[in-house]
């Protein structure tokens with residue numbers, strides 16, 4: 001920034017501070033309110049959860065992405081759903097959801113057309129146009145293999161995880177698209193959490209490391225049962 005630009009910037013800031021009293025700014029800030037319009041917007045999605053959180057994996061989930069998947073200028077919503085150990089053992093699946101922003105304050109559930117419902121035990125989601133076709137794609141982190149969902153540009157998504165080689169099978173939580181080497185192609189950074197094998201769950205009360213919130217698994221299990 002040149003000296004002349006700096007002068008203009010300083011003059012602008014002085015003018016702003018002069019014209020707008022602090023009390024006015026504070027008054028406007030206090031006047032901001034948020035109204036929950038979820039129901040009237042047509043969003044009925046509910047996260048699957050386990051209130052007891054018996055297992056650490058049941059204490060995490062629930063990612064969401066606001067992105068314009070169809071490039072109509074309105075942000076749409078992708079909601080990542082999770083699982084519970086009980087549901088998983090029963091071979092029951094849950095559904096994530098994609099809501100299309102109609103532009104009039106209402107949303108339409110387009111999950112079936114998008115083909116983005118079944119992503120397993122989801123955690124988080126990253127948005128990026130990894131193939132530079134002008135349509136944002138999704139990378140969903142999961143307990144188990146993650147998913148790269150390619151936006152086909154017609155309202156549907158294709159799971160290209162295997163072809164792309166990005167199906168990390170561990171427990172992934174966060175992820176981000178970035179072009180770390182400035183070659184014009186988005187790269188992917190994935191963060192993994194603790195080692196957790198859903199097929200070898202720890203027995204409560206067994207083992208000195210089976211602790212949760214300062215309590216042994218056995219004590220916590222008894223408290224959870226008592227609170228029901």
Ligand SMILES: [Ca+2]
Nearest residue numbers: 068070072074
């Ligand atoms: Ca849109």
Ligand SMILES: [Ca+2]
Nearest residue numbers: 129131133135
């Ligand atoms: Ca794309």
Ligand SMILES: [Ca+2]
Nearest residue numbers: 179181183185
């Ligand atoms: Ca790159």
